[in-house]
Amino acid sequence: MAEFFPEIPTIQYEGPESKNPLAYKHYNPDEIIEGQSMKDLFRFSVCYWHTFRGTGSDPFGAGTLQRPWDDGSDSIENALKRVDVAFEFITKLGVPFYCWHDRDVAPEGSTLKESHANFDKIAARLKEKQDETGAKLLWGTANLFSHPRYMHGAATSCNADVYAYAASQVKKAIEVTYQLGGENYVFWGGREGYMNLYNTDMNRELDHLAKFMHMAHDHAKSIGFDGQFLFEPKPKEPTKHQYDFDAAACLNFIGRNGLDGIVKLNIETNHATLAGHSMMHELEYARIHDALGSIDANTGDMLLGWDTDQFPTDIYLTTQMMLVILKQNGLGTGGTNFDAKVRRESFEPIDLFHAHIGGMDAFARGAKVAAAIRKDGLLDEFVKQRYSSFDSGVGAKIEDGSATFADLEAYMLEKGEADANTSGRQEYLENLVNQYL
Numbered sequence: 001m002a003e004f005f006p007e008i009p010t011i012q013y014e015g016p017e018s019k020n021p022l023a024y025k026h027y028n029p030d031e032i033i034e035g036q037s038m039k040d041l042f043r044f045s046v047c048y049w050h051t052f053r054g055t056g057s058d059p060f061g062a063g064t065l066q067r068p069w070d071d072g073s074d075s076i077e078n079a080l081k082r083v084d085v086a087f088e089f090i091t092k093l094g095v096p097f098y099c100w101h102d103r104d105v106a107p108e109g110s111t112l113k114e115s116h117a118n119f120d121k122i123a124a125r126l127k128e129k130q131d132e133t134g135a136k137l138l139w140g141t142a143n144l145f146s147h148p149r150y151m152h153g154a155a156t157s158c159n160a161d162v163y164a165y166a167a168s169q170v171k172k173a174i175e176v177t178y179q180l181g182g183e184n185y186v187f188w189g190g191r192e193g194y195m196n197l198y199n200t201d202m203n204r205e206l207d208h209l210a211k212f213m214h215m216a217h218d219h220a221k222s223i224g225f226d227g228q229f230l231f232e233p234k235p236k237e238p239t240k241h242q243y244d245f246d247a248a249a250c251l252n253f254i255g256r257n258g259l260d261g262i263v264k265l266n267i268e269t270n271h272a273t274l275a276g277h278s279m280m281h282e283l284e285y286a287r288i289h290d291a292l293g294s295i296d297a298n299t300g301d302m303l304l305g306w307d308t309d310q311f312p313t314d315i316y317l318t319t320q321m322m323l324v325i326l327k328q329n330g331l332g333t334g335g336t337n338f339d340a341k342v343r344r345e346s347f348e349p350i351d352l353f354h355a356h357i358g359g360m361d362a363f364a365r366g367a368k369v370a371a372a373i374r375k376d377g378l379l380d381e382f383v384k385q386r387y388s389s390f391d392s393g394v395g396a397k398i399e400d401g402s403a404t405f406a407d408l409e410a411y412m413l414e415k416g417e418a419d420a421n422t423s424g425r426q427e428y429l430e431n432l433v434n435q436y437l
């Protein structure tokens, strides 16, 4: 196997005392957290688009990233070589999963037929490499936003031909995901949204999107693919208003269109903050609806209002995330995908390793802290106590649905005044969490 990262060894766990930047200090794949290994708890994944296709370009300047193996062309040879690079990277990192968009791995041809054929060629190499290394596909997806044909959206485009093209692309991407043993299939809305309501029939667009999802699911069933479908909420960018705004908007769409039980959510940190939520809020909202399927692990910048997709390093953030994820005992068939890119100033290949190592260690530490908080149980006990007036008496009748407004009025007329409130103790609880960090 050609060595694309000759100076990088296989990354090992060396423990918190290690000073080796190319070692894990906290991510120890075999270490058990609440009954499962870190490997199974996180199911870390490397994303193909930022990591192997990112160039470091921004709206003000050209790419900066040194990727000596890449000739910058859209040739099949270059795409095949990138597969080898990707699997060397994934293997050296010891990450169990990866994921892609169709057009990340294989070049778009001049016709749909040619694009399908290109995709088949690369998929065959991906399969070989998966078998050789044991790395698996967490999820596949289709890029329905880069090509100019998708200027008005894909499944919500005003152009029926574009809709049909998008459907063909998703059909193929689901088939390849299935061939490669992918465990999920993701839909991020790309350009599914609008810039201006004066030219938009929102009702028709949402209806078309629902039909698209049903057709996708019917096709998946017909070929025997039973991987989990996931929506990825994002409120804005590239459009002013994206239809998959946040977890609540996605779940409303899912429920209203008969997609319950078919689609769960892939929650991304930076998208949560763009929606004006904390990541913990988005995860908990999804979890209580039995829809927390997978996560895109990154972070934004507090001072910037766009999707900066940075690698997560904040242990307070990962602690909050793991408090929710541990409540549901992990992510099932989902995983922790680094939808994150190195800064354009971090232009050497080794920076890709530093970035992933840091992200994995941040999650491992967050999980250890969250598990310690959960083990002591003080936080959970506080919340349980706070709602204990609903465990018996009038509260229990409210919860079991047997109370009527008339009952509640009769109860209160007799009692005269509500029982006194107790303190929410927010500051005490914030201090408590800090004690574990």
Ligand code: GLO
Residues within 6 Å of the ligand: 101, 141, 186, 187, 188, 232, 234, 268, 296, 307, 339
């Ligand atoms: C962009 C999204 C994007 C998706 C990807 C797969 O903001 O985060 O990277 O995760 O298209 O759905």
Ligand code: MG
Residues within 6 Å of the ligand: 188, 232, 268, 296, 339
């Ligand atoms: Mg994402």
Ligand code: MG
Residues within 6 Å of the ligand: 268, 270, 271, 307, 309, 339
């Ligand atoms: Mg993003």
